[in-house]
Structure formats: C-alpha cells, structure tokens
Amino acid sequence: MPKHVENLRGNPVALPIRLDKWLWAARFFKTRQLAIDAINAGRLDINNERAKPARTIKIGDVLLLRKPPYAFHLVVKSLVEKRGSALIARGLYEETTQSIAAREQLVREQRDLPPPLFKGRPTKQDRRAIQKFERYAGDGESHARTVRDDE
Numbered sequence: 512m513p514k515h516v517e518n519l520r521g522n523p524v525a526l527p528i529r530l531d532k533w534l535w536a537a538r539f540f541k542t543r544q545l546a547i548d549a550i551n552a553g554r555l556d557i558n559n560e561r562a563k564p565a566r567t568i569k570i571g572d573v574l575l576l577r578k579p580p581y582a583f584h585l586v587v588k589s590l591v592e593k594r595g596s597a598l599i600a601r602g603l604y605e606e607t608t609q610s611i612a613a614r615e616q617l618v619r620e621q622r623d624l625p626p627p628l629f630k631g632r633p634t635k636q637d638r639r640a641i642q643k644f645e646r647y648a649g650d651g652e653s654h655a656r657t658v659r660d661d662e
Contacts, residue, residue, distance in 0.1 A: 527590070528590050528591075528592050529566070529568075531547050531550060533568055533591075534550075534555075534576075536593060538594070539583075546564070550562055554578065557572055557574055558572060569590075571587060573585070574586075574604075580621075581617065583610055584606065585606055585607075586606075586607070587604055588605050589602060
C-alpha cells in the first residue's frame, strides 16, 4: 500500500500514520513499545480524546503528552514513519508557548527543592535499620523493656 498519494497538482500528500509510530519517529520514546505502553496508560490525548496506539493522526492534530512530571502540548506539523535525526524529529511538531512556559516553571521549582536525603540504594546496614524501625514503630506500642514485678 502506498504511504502517500498525489493531490491534483501532483504534490505528495502523506496518509495518516499510527500514533505509536509517530511518537517513536518524533523521538518522544526510544521504542515503539514504550510509546504503546504510555498510550495504553492514558498518558496521551488527541484533540481532547483518549488515544489508542493504532489511532491515525493527521497534520494539525493537537496532542497532550504526559511524561511525569512534565506535560507537552503539541501540534502535529509533519508525518513520517521512519525515525530520523533529532533535527528532523523537532520539525515534526510545534510545542505551544504555554507548554514550554509551564515546563520551564516546573524545572525552576524542582531546582529550588532540597537535595534528596538518600542517594541511591540503601546499604545492607541501612536496610536493616529501616526494617527495625518499621517493625517497632509500626504498631504504635512502646517496645521498651519493662521490668516485671517477679524479677
């Protein structure tokens, strides 16, 4: 099946393509399967409607892509099926100015947060201390050793 048809003037006109292929080609996801998983999780809307991976998109469609903690409001400008360079991918869509401003504001807010208390995976000693704390602090009782009258 041809991927494009010609209009009356002889110029090629792209047929609509699958949403998951376009997201992969636009470099929002490293693999098509990751794009499919995000769509099935409800992280993508097309023209304010929930999308499915096989849904076709057209030039001019408005996408809302949520990749926590960021949200991208995009307008489709071009359609391709093959993944190209980052410069080509950037030309496939236009991000709204409100989306860019909101994302930059979120980056500024995250920069102002204090650094995380823990860096990486806890050590064996840390894990045992956490488990001991959870075991004794979880039930609300005092676990201090009490002296019996008969001792």
